[in-house]
Amino acid sequence: MTGPWVVFGLGCILVLLHLTFYLVLLRDWPALKNEKAIFLSHCGSFAALVFAAAASCILVPGEQMVKAALAALALHAIYSMSFLELWSLSQSSYSIAMLDAIEEQPDLNTEALTARFAATGKQKKEARLLGLERMGLLRRGRGRLELARRGWVAAALLLALRFIAKLGHTG
Amino acid sequence: MLGIIACILAHAFLTRLVPGRSAVTLFLVSGTAVGIALTSWAFRTYGPATIEFVAAVLVYAAFCELYLFLFTLTLTSVSANILVRLWDGPKTQSELDGLYENAAMVEARLTRMRAAGMVRTEVGTLQVTQRGKRIVRSYRFLRTLFRHV
Numbered sequence: 001m002t003g004p005w006v007v008f009g010l011g012c013i014l015v016l017l018h019l020t021f022y023l024v025l026l027r028d029w030p031a032l033k034n035e036k037a038i039f040l041s042h043c044g045s046f047a048a049l050v051f052a053a054a055a056s057c058i059l060v061p062g063e064q065m066v067k068a069a070l071a072a073l074a075l076h077a078i079y080s081m082s083f084l085e086l087w088s089l090s091q092s093s094y095s096i097a098m099l100d101a102i103e104e105q106p107d108l109n110t111e112a113l114t115a116r117f118a119a120t121g122k123q124k125k126e127a128r129l130l131g132l133e134r135m136g137l138l139r140r141g142r143g144r145l146e147l148a149r150r151g152w153v154a155a156a157l158l159l160a161l162r163f164i165a166k167l168g169h170t171g
Numbered sequence: 172m173l174g175i176i177a178c179i180l181a182h183a184f185l186t187r188l189v190p191g192r193s194a195v196t197l198f199l200v201s202g203t204a205v206g207i208a209l210t211s212w213a214f215r216t217y218g219p220a221t222i223e224f225v226a227a228v229l230v231y232a233a234f235c236e237l238y239l240f241l242f243t244l245t246l247t248s249v250s251a252n253i254l255v256r257l258w259d260g261p262k263t264q265s266e267l268d269g270l271y272e273n274a275a276m277v278e279a280r281l282t283r284m285r286a287a288g289m290v291r292t293e294v295g296t297l298q299v300t301q302r303g304k305r306i307v308r309s310y311r312f313l314r315t316l317f318r319h320v
Binding site: 004005010022027028033060064067068070071074075077078081082085086087089090091093094095096098099100102105106107108109110113114117118125128129131132137138141142143144145146147151152155156158159161162164165166167 | 179182183186190194198199219222223225226229230232233236237240241244245246247249250251253254255257258260261262263264267268274276277278280281283284289290292295296297298299303304306307310311313314316317318319
C-alpha cells in the first residue's frame with residue numbers, strides 16, 4: 001500500500017525541487033532566459049519522472065502503482081504547463097503589455113496605442129513566420145507561404161479545436 | 172477519460188447554447204461542473220485518502236489545463252492563426268500582412284480586453300478598470316519573479 005504513495009511523493013518532491021532550484025539558482029542564469037531553454041528544462045524534469053514512474057511500474061507491477069505514476073505525471077504536467085504559461089505571458093504577452101502601457105499612461109487613446117504597438121506587432125508577425133518555418137510547419141515556394149506536411153496536421157488539430165469551442169477567426 | 176470527454180462535449184454544447192459568451196468562461200463553467208461530478212464519484216467509489224482518488228482528480232485537472240491552453244492558443248496566438256489561414260491555400264507575404272495588419276491586431280486585442288472588462292474608453296482615452304489593474308499588478312509581479320525586467 002505504501003509503494004504507490006512513495007512514487008506519488010517522489011513526484012511531488014521533484015516538482016518542489018525543480019521550482020526551488022529555479023527560484024534560488026536558475027532564474028538569473030542567462031542561458032535560461034529564453035522560451036526554448038525553459039521549455040527544455042521542464043521536458044527534462046518530466047522525462048526523468050516518466051523514467052522513474054515506468055521503472056516503478058516494472059519493478060512493482062500492479063494497478064495501484066500505475067495510478068500513482070499517472071498521478072505524479074499529471075501533477076508535474078499541471079506544474080509545468082502553469083509555469084510555462086505564466087513565464088511566457090509575462091515575457092511576451094502583446095495584450096498584457098498593452099494593458100500595462102495604458103495603466104502607465106492614462107491619457108492614451110486608441111490611435112496612440114496603435115502607433116506605439118504597431119512596430120511590435122510587425123516584429124511579432126515576422127518572428128512567428130520564421131519560427132513556423134524553422135519548426136517545419138511552413139515553407140516558402142514560388143513567392144508564397146504554404147503549409148508543410150507537419151503544418152497540415154497542426155492546422156487540422158487547430159481547426160478541430162475551433163470547431164469544438166466554436167471560435168471564429170481571431171489573432 | 173469519460174470525465175474528460177464529458178467536459179469537452181459540455182463545452183461544445185455550451186458554446187452553441189450561449190453564443191457570444193467568452194469560450195474561456197464557458198469552459199470554466201463546464202469544466203468545474205464535470206470536475207465536481209467526477210470528484211464526487213471518485214470520493215464515493217474510492218474514498219478520499221486513496222491513490223485512485225488523487226489520480227482521477229489530478230489527471231482530469233491536467234487534461235483540463237491542456238485543453239484550455241490549446242483552445243486559447245487558437246484564439247490568441249498569431250502563429251496558430253497563420254497556420255489556420257493557410258489551410259485555405261498558399262498566401263503571399265503581403266496577403267498575410269493584410270490579414271494581420273498592425274492596427275487590426277491592436278484593435279482585436281482592445282476589443283477582447285473591453286469585452287473582458289479590463290479596459291474602458293472615457294472621454295476618448297483608454298482607462299484600465301479595477302480588474303485590469305489587478306492583472307497589471309500580477310503581470311509586473313511575474314516579470315520581477317521571472318527576471319524579465
